[in-house]
Amino acid sequence: MRTTYFLFFFFITGFLFAAEPSPTFHRDVEPILQRKCQSCHRPGEAAPFALVSYDQARPWAKAIRNSVIQRKMPPWHADPHVGKFVNDRSLSEAESKALIAWVDGGAPRGDAQDAPKPAVWPQGWTIGQPDAVFEMPGYDVPATGIIGYQWVKLPTGFTEDKWVQAVECRPADSARPMVHHIAAVWRRPDSPSMKGLAQGTFAAKGPGAGELGMSDGLLADYVPGMPGLIFPAGKAMLLPAGADILLQIHYTPTGKAVKDRSKVGLIFAKEPPAEAVLNLAVVNGRIRIPPGDPHHRVDAAVTFNKPVKLLALNPHMHLRGKSFTVRATLPDNTTQRLLNVPRYDFNWQTTYETGEVALPEGTRLEASAWFDNSPNNPWNPDPKAEVIFGDQTTDEMMVVFTHIAVPHSFDRRKLLRRNAPATSSSYDGPSKPTR
Ligand code: HEC
Known part of the structure; x- marks a missing residue:
């Protein structure tokens, strides 16, 4: 047995x-x-x-x-x-x-x-051979230390509007391990935030008025491991004549001094696209996070005046960012959840590509963010501080950058409903004067 x-x-x-x-x-x-x-x-x-x-x-x-x-x-x-x-x-x-x-x-x-065949990795541009390349002057990345964001102004000199089909930011190969992120935005030459900015690299608090991507367009960003951005056929992003490209670069030294020459490559659409890709930042600029608050909620929303297609979402907060959600409330009042980031990590600025999500006219795109300003947040630089909106990492941001496709002919100033309820922060305590 x-x-x-x-x-x-x-x-x-x-x-x-x-x-x-x-x-x-x-x-x-x-x-x-x-x-x-x-x-x-x-x-x-x-x-x-x-x-x-x-x-x-x-x-x-x-x-x-x-x-x-x-x-x-x-x-x-x-x-x-x-x-x-x-x-x-x-x-x-x-x-x-x-x-x-x-x-x-x-x-x-x-x-x-x-064993499988060894993977073949693209050498150079992942978007293909660019039609135009803008390279920054050399910047010496030191071997050690903490480096504030570097800003680089790259004039395009374009005399006519361009439709961008694909765009990629690339650090110099030798500097790749030290480049934590690059954000490339474009600014109209008459943009107030470009006033007085020298050409080339400068360390600065930022371009001042008009935070990154909010006054004009965010063109592309680079984070390790992400290829360049190629818009679907028939969709492209407008880069107006005379625009300047502004790079924001975050270097994280790795013990070896190198020279970086990051560059931006653009491929233009062969013909005007049927749909324009817009970079829309859904933002709440009136953040006030009370000292010590472990779970502070901030909301932001926009309502579309026209049917649009959502292509991508990129939530952005700083050191106190805890979690982030995005949803769409449709005109029939049903809600569609689009993204939930339960444990936000500011080290990884991820663009979540949604494919094409059709949002009918009257859709309200809503975002909610939670912040942890308590001492239990290991990244918190100062739990005793009341935190407001700003571009320093010790300030906070509450933004979701989106890519939206709209018919080419559509006037972008009429994209959003003006009478939509304003964005709001859930805290009404005392406030620091805004710098
Ligand atoms: C988008 C880039 C990226 C991808 C994709 C990626 N990693 Fe990493 N990985 C990193 C970086 C950068 C670090 C260094 C630590 C950090 O920044 O978190 C790291 C660190 C690590 C570590 C060390 C963690 C520790 O605790 O010290 C391990 C193990 C690891 N990765 C494994 C993997 C494996 C396995 C995969 C695939 C299943 C993967 N990684 C995919 C970027 C990546």
Whole structure:
């Protein structure tokens, strides 16, 4: 009786092992690393170590297991149950399981015959050969220290309006590991915020009036691991004649001094597009976060006067940012949740590409943000401060940058309903004078 029982047991476990052998690097893990990790974890990219060969990955096995379990890697902060994103880089359930099982099984190498072909990464521009390139003068990134945002003004000299089909910001290859982010905005030459700005690089508090992307357009941004921006066929973004491009660059020194020459590449639409892509910032500039408040809510909303298509969402807060949600309330009063970022991380300024979400005329696009100004927030520079809106990292912001497609002929000044309820902050305490 007992013997049969044991035989039966051996039969079952043997069968299970035969059906699901422990994952190996070459067969199971390497394809996942190629798909989901090597955009950053390869030589010369933003991550501090490569995950290309077995010998590179093996020492990190335990750390990989932890980062997958804690959902720290790949960096992707959208709640998987809300919205769908064409650039979603998170791991599927099966991929996470395979990585964890590989580590638990002793992180075996497996048979090199099972390995996928090495991934081929674009050298240079990911958008293709640009029609125009603007390069900044060299900037010496020091080996150590904390560097304030650098601003670079790049005049385009365009004498006619241009329709941008694709755009990419690229740090110099040698400086890639030190470039934390680049935001490229365009400004009309008569924009008040451009007054008195020298050409070239300067360290500054920022262009002053008109925070990034709010007065004129945000053109593109660069964060490690994200390719350039290519708008769908028939959709392009207007860059008016005479516009200046302004780069905001955040350098994070890595122990090695380098010279950066970041550049912006543009590809123009061959013909005027049927639809214009607008960069619309849904913002609440009247933030006042009370000292010590662990869960302070701020809302912002706009109402569309016309049917539009939503293409992308990029929530933006600073060190006290905690969570962020975006939803659309349709004219029939139903609500569609578009994005939920339950644990916002200011280190990762992610653009969530929504595909094309049609929003009928009268739709209210609503965003809610929560801030943690308590001492429990490890990033909080000063829990005793009342925090207001501003572009310093010690100030706060409550913005969701969006890409919206509208018919080409549409007058963008009439895009939003004027009588829509104003954005509001939920706090009415004492305020500091605005600088
Ligand atoms: C978008 C870029 C990017 C992608 C994609 C990415 N990583 Fe990372 N990874 C980084 C950066 C940058 C760091 C350095 C630490 C940090 O900034 O969080 C890092 C750190 C790590 C660490 C060290 C964590 C620690 O606790 O020290 C591990 C392990 C790791 N990544 C594994 C992975 C794996 C596995 C994948 C794919 C499943 C992946 N990463 C995808 C950028 C990326």
